[in-house]
Amino acid sequence: MSEKRGLPEASIARLCMLYTLLGDLVEQGQARVSSSELGRILDIAPHSIRKDISLLGEVGNVGSGYDTTRLRAHIRDRLHLERPRNACVVGLGKLGTAILGFERFRESGITMVAGFDSNINRLETIRTSIEVFPAYEIAEIVQRKKIVLGVIAVPPLAAQEAADRLMRGGVRGIVNFSPAPIRHNPEKVFVTTMDVEREFAILSARIAFNNE
Amino acid sequence: MSEKRGLPEASIARLCMLYTLLGDLVEQGQARVSSSELGRILDIAPHSIRKDISLLGEVGNVGSGYDTTRLRAHIRDRLHLERPRNACVVGLGKLGTAILGFERFRESGITMVAGFDSNINRLETIRTSIEVFPAYEIAEIVQRKKIVLGVIAVPPLAAQEAADRLMRGGVRGIVNFSPAPIRHNPEKVFVTTMDVEREFAILSARIAFNNE
DNA sequence: ACCTGTGAATAGTTTCACAGCT
DNA sequence: AGCTGTGAAACTATTCACAGGT
Numbered sequence: 001m002s003e004k005r006g007l008p009e010a011s012i013a014r015l016c017m018l019y020t021l022l023g024d025l026v027e028q029g030q031a032r033v034s035s036s037e038l039g040r041i042l043d044i045a046p047h048s049i050r051k052d053i054s055l056l057g058e059v060g061n062v063g064s065g066y067d068t069t070r071l072r073a074h075i076r077d078r079l080h081l082e083r084p085r086n087a088c089v090v091g092l093g094k095l096g097t098a099i100l101g102f103e104r105f106r107e108s109g110i111t112m113v114a115g116f117d118s119n120i121n122r123l124e125t126i127r128t129s130i131e132v133f134p135a136y137e138i139a140e141i142v143q144r145k146k147i148v149l150g151v152i153a154v155p156p157l158a159a160q161e162a163a164d165r166l167m168r169g170g171v172r173g174i175v176n177f178s179p180a181p182i183r184h185n186p187e188k189v190f191v192t193t194m195d196v197e198r199e200f201a202i203l204s205a206r207i208a209f210n211n212e
Numbered sequence: 213m214s215e216k217r218g219l220p221e222a223s224i225a226r227l228c229m230l231y232t233l234l235g236d237l238v239e240q241g242q243a244r245v246s247s248s249e250l251g252r253i254l255d256i257a258p259h260s261i262r263k264d265i266s267l268l269g270e271v272g273n274v275g276s277g278y279d280t281t282r283l284r285a286h287i288r289d290r291l292h293l294e295r296p297r298n299a300c301v302v303g304l305g306k307l308g309t310a311i312l313g314f315e316r317f318r319e320s321g322i323t324m325v326a327g328f329d330s331n332i333n334r335l336e337t338i339r340t341s342i343e344v345f346p347a348y349e350i351a352e353i354v355q356r357k358k359i360v361l362g363v364i365a366v367p368p369l370a371a372q373e374a375a376d377r378l379m380r381g382g383v384r385g386i387v388n389f390s391p392a393p394i395r396h397n398p399e400k401v402f403v404t405t406m407d408v409e410r411e412f413a414i415l416s417a418r419i420a421f422n423n424e
Numbered sequence: 425a426c427c428t429g430t431g432a433a434t435a436g437t438t439t440c441a442c443a444g445c446t
Numbered sequence: 447a448g449c450t451g452t453g454a455a456a457c458t459a460t461t462c463a464c465a466g467g468t
Contacts, residue, residue: 006421010459016413020391034427042393043403047461054429063468064427080420081413094313098306099408104391110412148419149412173415175408179232179316181253190418191255192411196311196387199404200322200361201228201293203385206402207360208292209218222437246449259439266451275446276449 011052015075017042018049022072023107032065085110086147090138090162091154092117092126095177099151100130113145118158135165142169149173156180163191223264227287229254230261234284235319244277297322298359302350302374303366304329304338307389311363312342325357330370347377354381361385368392375403 007015021041025033035053039046053059056078059071076082089100092115100115117123118135126132133141142150142165150166152159152174159178166174167189176182179195219227233253237245247265251258265271268290271283288294301312304327312327329335330347338344345353354362354377362378364371364386371390378386379401388394391407 008459009418012417012421013410013414016410016417017393019413020407020410021393036427041395043396043398045461048459050428051430051460059428063466066428079413079417081416083416083420085412085416087412094306094310098310101306102408104409105412108409108413108416110409110416149415151408172419173412175411175415180236181229181233181255183253184255186255190415190422192415194406194408194411195232196314196363196406197316197320197322198225198228198232199387199406200297200299200317200385201231201291201320202225203361203387203402203404204293204295204297204320204322205224205228205291206221207384208295209224210402220437248449257439260437262450263438263452271450275444278450 007055011055012079014042014044014048014052015056015079017044018052019072019075019079019081019108022068022075025068026072030068033068033071034065037065081108083109085149086113086145087111087149087151088114088116088142088145088147088166089151089153090116090135090166091152091158092122092132093153096151096153097126097128099153100128110149113147114141116141116162118154135162138162138165139169142166142171147171149175152176152178152182154178219267223267224291226254226256226260226264227268227291229256230264231284231287231291231293231320234280234287237280238284242280245280245283246277249277293321295321297361298325298357299323299361299363300326300328300354300357300359300378301363301365302328302347302378303364303370304334304344305365308363308365309338309340311365312340322361325359326353328353328374330366347374350374350377351381354378354383359383361387364388364390364394366390 035046035049038049056074059074087110089096100112105112112130115130115132116135116138120134123132148171150171152162154162156178159180160183163174163182172189174191176191176193179197182191184191247258247261250261268286271286299322301308312324317324324342327342327344328347328350332346335344360383362383364374366374368390371392372395375386375394379396384401386403388403388405391409394403396403
């Protein structure tokens with residue numbers, strides 16, 4: 001295989017995990033790593049890791065493990081993680097302000113540039129270095145600040161409206177922390193729902209099936 | 213197919229989405245729903261939905277759409293979501309207290325029964341109706357309160373220790389909000405990692421591939 | 425000896441097509 | 447007419463097995 005753009009979804013997800021992990025390894029000063037070591041840490045079969053990496057196109061090749069820095073750079077380039085992306089959070093309750101304050105984003109080209117809430121009083125009391133705005137300005141600010149990624153951290157009933165405003169502003173990806181499904185055009189916008197309740201339910205079912 | 217226990221992972225996840233959605237529909241007073249309507253809302257092919265439902269074993273059958281209440285009860289039974297599960301949160305920063313306070317869990321047999329933090333001062337200032345404990349008591353309390361599910365909301369470097377304590381107490385499922393991979397025995401414990409940074413990276417890659 | 429890279433085989437998932445019910 | 451339920455087909459992803467490099 002050579003110039004396929006359009007990796008399998010599953011591979012993209014695994015490569016993103018790899019990317020984060022490699023960042024840690026580089027930071028700890030580890031220069032080389034084997035597919036089996038990566039697999040053990042991430043609980044993924046080493047075969048899959050090698051396959052995923054090979055799907056990226058040749059890596060420059062090695063005989064004994066991967067060069068952590070090189071592999072990381074390679075994933076970043078092939079997945080275009082070097083492109084800077086601006087992000088924002090809608091809903092500045094506990095969850096929203098927690099996400100607004102995550103520091104780790106700096107590593108992956110993502111910059112948190114705005115927070116929104118419909119409660120004006122709340123906006124005034126928030127302590128954060130990131131600019132905050134009232135919710136009715138979402139579309140305008142998203143457009144002006146060239147925000148591509150949005151987080152929805154509002155109550156379920158307000159989730160669709162928050163999403164609509166983000167999409168009107170031109171956002172391309174949404175991480176939805178509410179349990180509400182978001183109506184959207186899947187050709188233009190990608191939506192990922194992260195719902196703790198759902199994850200609990202899935203875990204609960206898996207536990208029940210697995211044994212017990 | 214008849215008495216297969218051990219549904220495909222993908223089906224379990226979709227059925228859990230369905231379960232939540234059906235709860236909303238029932239609440240709104242909608243008595244019947246078709247696979248295509250469900251599919252439209254959840255952005256899943258109607259074929260898949262029918263297949264998933266049929267994997268559960270016969271539903272009692274219908275000619276025109278599903279009975280929302282019945283279908284919901286059926287999913288609950290087959291996925292064993294009726295079994296009560298106690299849950300806890302480790303790490304009571306903004307994210308942790310936000311999760312501790314989620315009210316929605318009541319619908320799915322899950323009860324949040326404890327919070328933990330290693331900072332004793334913080335424990336004293338937290339306002340919540342749920343009991344909180346110092347982190348060194350995790351294993352003991354988990355065992356005593358029969359906690360099966362745990363959320364990890366601590367900084368990355370503390371995540372493994374939090375997980376070890378939960379697992380020592382006998383937890384069977386973990387939702388890990390830290391970007392750190394959790395070492396665990398996959399035969400005994402299920403771990404789901406929900407990492408906003410990773411989701412952003414995945415969205416970023418998908419956007420880059422999809423067009424742009 | 426131990427590693428990567430990759431075609432081939434296997435396993436798993438989704439989609440199709442249509443029989444049968446209301 | 448419109449819906450579900452489901453075997454079969456098509457597709458996708460994972461795992462295997464081994465050639466080839468260091």
